[in-house]
Amino acid sequence: MSAMRETVPRAGGRPPGAGEQARTVGYWFEAMPFRKVHLLAATALFMAFVIESWEQLALVYVSGDLGSAFGIDEGAIGWALSAVALGMIPGSLVWGPVSDRVGRRAVCLWSLAAYGVIALVSAFSPNFTVLMVTRFLSGLALAGIYTVTFPYFLELLPSRLRGRAAVYLSIGWPIGVLLAVAVTQLVGGLGWHVVAVASGLAGAWVFAIRAWVPESPYWLAERGRHAEAVAVLRRLGADVPEGTVFASAADTGTVRAGRPLDLFRGRLLRVTVLMLVVNFAFNWGYWGLQTWLPTLLQDKGLSMSASLGFVALSAVFMIPGYVSASLLTGRYGRRKVFLPYVALAAVSGVAFAYADSLTGMYVANFALSFFCLGAWGVWNTWNGEFYPTALRATGYSWATAAQLGATSLAPSVVGYLLARATGYSSTILFIMAFLGVALLCAAPLPETEGKDLE
Numbered sequence: 001m002s003a004m005r006e007t008v009p010r011a012g013g014r015p016p017g018a019g020e021q022a023r024t025v026g027y028w029f030e031a032m033p034f035r036k037v038h039l040l041a042a043t044a045l046f047m048a049f050v051i052e053s054w055e056q057l058a059l060v061y062v063s064g065d066l067g068s069a070f071g072i073d074e075g076a077i078g079w080a081l082s083a084v085a086l087g088m089i090p091g092s093l094v095w096g097p098v099s100d101r102v103g104r105r106a107v108c109l110w111s112l113a114a115y116g117v118i119a120l121v122s123a124f125s126p127n128f129t130v131l132m133v134t135r136f137l138s139g140l141a142l143a144g145i146y147t148v149t150f151p152y153f154l155e156l157l158p159s160r161l162r163g164r165a166a167v168y169l170s171i172g173w174p175i176g177v178l179l180a181v182a183v184t185q186l187v188g189g190l191g192w193h194v195v196a197v198a199s200g201l202a203g204a205w206v207f208a209i210r211a212w213v214p215e216s217p218y219w220l221a222e223r224g225r226h227a228e229a230v231a232v233l234r235r236l237g238a239d240v241p242e243g244t245v246f247a248s249a250a251d252t253g254t255v256r257a258g259r260p261l262d263l264f265r266g267r268l269l270r271v272t273v274l275m276l277v278v279n280f281a282f283n284w285g286y287w288g289l290q291t292w293l294p295t296l297l298q299d300k301g302l303s304m305s306a307s308l309g310f311v312a313l314s315a316v317f318m319i320p321g322y323v324s325a326s327l328l329t330g331r332y333g334r335r336k337v338f339l340p341y342v343a344l345a346a347v348s349g350v351a352f353a354y355a356d357s358l359t360g361m362y363v364a365n366f367a368l369s370f371f372c373l374g375a376w377g378v379w380n381t382w383n384g385e386f387y388p389t390a391l392r393a394t395g396y397s398w399a400t401a402a403q404l405g406a407t408s409l410a411p412s413v414v415g416y417l418l419a420r421a422t423g424y425s426s427t428i429l430f431i432m433a434f435l436g437v438a439l440l441c442a443a444p445l446p447e448t449e450g451k452d453l454e
Contacts, residue, residue: 025221025246026452028238032158035237040212042165045153046172048112048209051202052146053176055084055119055138056407058183058195066192070128078412083132085407087139088146092404095144096397097258100390103223104152105215107393109206111144116203123196138199147400150384151392154453155216156236163334163449166384167326167377174318174373181312218389218453221246222257257390263398271386272398274441279402282342282379282438286372287410289349289431310365317366321374333449334382335442341375342439348372349432372435379442386446388454406434 059066059081066077099107115138122134150166157165183198217236220229226245233240256262263272321341328337345368352364387395410431 025218026159028217028233028240029157029159029162029452031238033237034158034161037212037214037235037237038156038158038165041156041214042153042169044205044209044212045149046169047205048108048145048149049169049172050176050179051112051205052142052149053173054180054202055115055142055199058180058199059192069192070131072128076128080128080131080135082408082412083135084139084142085404087136087141088143089401089404089408091140091143092147092397092400093260094397096147096393096395096400097260099144099148099151099393099397100219100258103215104148104155104219104393105209105213107144107148108152108209108213111141111146111148112203112206112209114141114203115145116200116206118200119203120197120200123193123200143400143404147397148393150380151396152213152216154381154384155218155389155392156214159452160330162453163329163378163381164326166381167322167329170373170377170380171319171322173376174315174322177315177318178312181315216389218392222389258394259391260394260398262391263387263395268387268391268395271445272395274445275383275386275395275399276402277441278379278438278445279383279399280406281434281441282376283403284406284410285346285349285431285433285435285438286376287407289368289428310362313362314365314369317369318373321370321372322377324370325374325377329378329381329449333447334378334385335445335447338375338378338382338442339439341371341378342435342442345372345375346432346435346439349428349435353428353432382445382448385448385451385453392453 066072066080070076072080095107095111118134118138118141122131122138125131125134150169153169154162154166183195214232214235215228217229217232220226220232224246229246230240230242230244262268325337325341348364348368348371352361352368355361355364383399384392384396
């Protein structure tokens with residue numbers, strides 16, 4: 001990839017003359033130390049990812065109470081569970097370009113604050129229609145921070161740690177799963193309303209993001225806010241000379257901030273098409289199983305309590321999957337880790353489908369959790385490195401929309417199959433086929449390990 005350029009001024013703030021070195025913005029991240037400011041930013045954005053995971057899963061584990069409260073069947077429950085993801089699809093397509101134009105930080109703050117308010121209102125829905133509308137709107141709001149979290153984090157990290165640290169950010173997902181299971185076990189008996197109230201209160205985390213996370217220096221430089229970019233780089237630990245002026249990729253006229261059509265032009269067209277297919281297929285392979293896992297397990301004879309315990313243990317096994325992928329991606333690159341992990345996840349899924357004992361189910365599903373979520377950690381990082389700064393959040397917003405399209409459709413389609421007694425093994429095999437599609441489409445994507453962000 002070509003990189004966004006900056007000029008390092010000589011004394012007096014003059015740009016370098018002929019023959020003098022022009023450095024990339026990424027240059028300042030190559031030798032940057034990992035400091036407390038990085039840790040605080042990581043903590044703030046990590047918890048945002050926990051909230052995102054929580055929101056999409058919390059009501060899954062009280063779906064029975066939800067159905068009883070509104071007198072709805074499994075099909076309607078599936079739509080209620082999908083409503084947040086449905087709202088996030090148009091939300092992500094709006095918030096991504098907005099982030100490329102007004103900034104990463106502003107989008108995170110406004111998005112999470114709006115989500116908290118709307119999620120709290122949803123807890124008091126008097127009927128199913130109001131619940132669907134408020135959950136859709138909360139998804140519309142949450143899409144902002146969901147879309148921006150990874151691109152934002154990548155733009156704050158020292159280059160040598162970018163791959164490994166961003167994978168660790170993904171561990172927020174299983175932590176959110178564990179919280180959802182724990183809270184529903186503790187207070188789920190009080191009704192779905194209590195779980196929804198907890199979702200709304202999570203919006204208060206916006207104050208931590210406001211205090212701990214600076215604006216992206218890549219974005220500031222791209223928008224011509226040179227002094228602010230220098231200030232942030234210094235806060236992050238880079239020794240940047242006063243008066244440094246950054247040349248913007250937008251100056252060449254080849255890249256326009258937040259223009260979705262530019263994702264489908266020139267060298268980016270092939271990357272964008274493959275990226276969209278991978279996001280849709282990979283998320284279908286994960287989400288189609290995750291949403292209905294408690295139901296599938298009950299069909300195999302487990303109680304609801306035992307099924308939730310199974311889900312919690314599966315989430316625990318996601319964490320070493322992330323850690324292993326983090327250690328490997330910095331050494332071998334994105335592609336050489338992602339592809340084998342997806343392949344092994346698919347094999348584990350087939351083994352899970354045909355397991356004839358509880359022990360076999362546990363081993364196969366834990367292997368599926370380990371490899372599938374390890375692959376997700378690498379993909380979240382890789383997916384944020386394909387595009388230049390002026391289009392990074394826009395590209396990630398389309399990736400998010402593709403993921404959420406699968407998240408919205410998979411519960412209803414799998415629910416349809418279950419309602420027609422398609423069968424445990426056949427349903428899981430159908431879900432796992434999507435991982436094969438993701439594997440084939442990810443293979444041609446460009447390697448980004450060791451390369452500066454544009």
